[in-house]
Amino acid sequence: MTDTTLIDRSRDLSQSLERLGPDEAMKDRSNYLRGSIAEGLLDRITGAVPSADDVKLMKFHGIYQQDDRDLRDERRRQKLEPAYQFMIRVRLPGGVCTPAQWLKLDELARRHGGETLRLTTRQTFQFHWVLKDSLRPIIQGLHEALLDTVAACGDDSRGVMCTVNPQSSRFHAEVAAMAKRVSDHVIPKTRAYHEIWYGSELAASSEAEEPFYGRTYLPRKFKIGFALPPSNDIDVYAQDLGFIAIGGAAGLEGFNVAIGGGMGRTDQAPETYPRLASVIGFVPVDRVIACADAVMTVQRDYGDRKDRQRARFKYTIDDKGLNWIKAEIERIMGLPFENARPCDFTSNGDSYGWNSTPDGRHHRTLIVENGRLDLTLLDALRDIARTHHGTFRLTPNQNLIIAGVRSEDRPAIDAILAEHFPDIDHLSVLRRNAIACVAFPTCGLAMAESERYLPKLLDRIEAILADNGLTDEPITVRMSGCPNGCSRPYIAEIGLTGRAPGKYNLYLGGGFHGERLNRMVRENIGEPAILEILAEAIGRFAREREPGEHFGDFTIRAGIVREVTEGRHFND
Known part of the structure; x- marks a missing residue:
């Protein structure tokens, strides 16, 4: 971002850092995310990165330090350090991946990631079980495939989501291209990533290293998504900044803009809550970048930098007032929003099996339970990637689309799937x-099982x-597995968040299309009470x-739960 209105920051973020939160001081002294990461990677005494500051800074590089929590107690008894390993998250705008990139991801997962990959709820890949010595080989291998992990985590703009439905043909392609453009625009510009992971030399420059983010970046993470009605597969109202595509006879006209969504909350902290984004107007296509800049500027300059629990954009909006925030965004953009255009969401899931588009191409959606690509699926998809001439698309529902398949290639894909995974459509x-x-065993924040437990609980709910x-x-x-809500549980018709091993909070009443909180x-109840x-x-x-009534709507109409009309009243 180079707009001079952005360089002229409206608040002095370096003011009295000791009066702000400790993470703000840590970012300020990090030398634009360098810290001592390079030195820590060379430490052979430990499997961890020794500096606590570096552990936080590495999130901006797309890397989380974790340990195997299944082994934690046993290693403590043996007076051994935890079984440290790392999670690496790839930046993949809109979830689009070429066959060549898929093959590189597959190679790296087999060599360095425990022969598994995860498809995330934000349309990207995660490597787990990565040892410290494998961090550089993975990131450099991704670079060979024109992929990176920049800003996949950290106090910056995270991976940009986009509706993946290929049936929308050219209209979808326009929206996906805009998502990619915004993603490339909003990531940090620091040269630290290239220096640490690619071995680039420190380059002297008179230009500001972070013309937009500055030394302290954003107060917290910031999430952007592009939705293409009638599908709300990305849960656009759960985004800090959502763009809802509006099209006409001539193609894409622009976007309704929704701000202030976010799922995270903290148990026993009623001042924290999930919030759905508020629609504040419409912008034409040529104003999308300026709008993104302006919205992020407001959060950068006015977000809470003292209390990280209340540092997300949703709290900035509720504290300042939606009208004030909208006016400030318009002032920075230099133009007012147009009135929001009518639109409607009628689905939030994926279209399974084979679907075709007017261009004569075919698209095969595969169900990947909880996004876990085990060795069986990896084998099948590697065989497909070797001859596939289209793309792969990751869905926000943790599934996978083999997209752009030629008619003559369909039988070969079906044969590969039948050989490796004949029951793939039978969920x-x-x-x-x-x-x-x-959640367990890798996520350090998990309080209870999630991915490993949900299939068993679903068996009982199915009964x-x-x-x-x-x-x-x-x-x-x-x-x-915790209240942070990475799986967006607070807009589900049935939501569960971990409180302790075997214990969960149970939520009901969310909107089937992601339009209402539960x-x-x-x-803090166990399985018997949940099932009862x-x-x-x-x-x-x-x-x-009633005819056509969804379960979430029924629970409200029947008085099982009271409707949540606004995030601030979620804990009432």
Whole structure:
């Protein structure tokens, strides 16, 4: 970002850093995210990065330090350090990946990532089980495939999402291209990444190293997404900044702009809550970059830098007031928003199996339960990537589309899938609408199981649905191992967030298309209580629902939960 209005920061963020949060001082002294990361990578005494500051800074480089929590207690008893390893997240705007990139990702996962990859809820890949000595080989291998991990984590603009439905043809291509353009525009410009991971020489320059972010970057993470109605697969209202595509006969006209979404909250901290984004107007295509700059500028300059629990953009908006925030964005843009255009969302899932587009190409959506690509799936997809002439597209529902397939290539793809994974399409309707974060054993924030447990819980919920004649009823289920909400549980019809091993908060009443928050029904309960509550609610749903009514809507109409009309009232 080079706009002079952005370089002229409206607040002096270097003011009295000791009065701000410790992370702000840490970023300020990091020398634009360098810290002592390079030196820490050379330390052979430990499998970790020794400096606590560097552990935080590496998130800006797309890397989380973790340890195997299944082994943590045993290693402590043996007086050994934790079994340190790292998670690496790839920057993949809109979830689009070429076959050549897929083959490189596959090679790196087999060599350095425990022979597994994860498809995330933000349309990208995560490597897990990476040892310290493998960090540079992975990042340099990604570079060979024109991929990177810049800003996949950290207090900056994270990976940019985009609706992946290829059935929208050229219109979708325009939106996807804009998502890629915005992603490339908003990432940090520091040269630290190239120096640490590619071995580039420190280059002297008179230009500002971070003309937009400055020395302290953003107060917290910032998420951007592009939605293409009628599909809300990206959960656009969960984004800090959402662009909702509006098209006409001539193609893409512009976007409705939604600001202030965010899922994270903290248990026992009622001042924290999830929030759905508010639509504040419309911008034409040629104003999208200026709009993104202006929105991020407001959060950069006015976000809370003292209390990280309240540093997300949603709190800035609620503290300052939506009208004030909108006016400030318009002042920075130099033009007012136009009135928002009418639009409607009618789906948030994926279209499974084969679908075709007017250009004569075919698209095969594969169900990947909880986004886990094990060795069986990796083998199948490697064989497909070797002859595929289109692209791969990661969906926000942790599934995968083999896109742009020629008619003559379809039989070969079907044969490969039949050989390696004949049951790939046989997941139930409930599982097709379920998402789980990774949680144990790798995530350091996890309080309870998620990815490893949700399939077992779904077995039991499916039995309840079958008993009530609702086997084919679509219901969204989201589970997170902690309250941070990476799987977007607070907009699910059934949401679960971990509190302790085997214990969860249970939420009901979210909107099926991501348009409404849910509300907590019971706190800190185990499986028997969860199933008891769901059995009663699902039983009533089967007996009392209205034609076409979704489960989340029913729980509100039937008085099982009160509707949440605004994030600030989520904990009421």
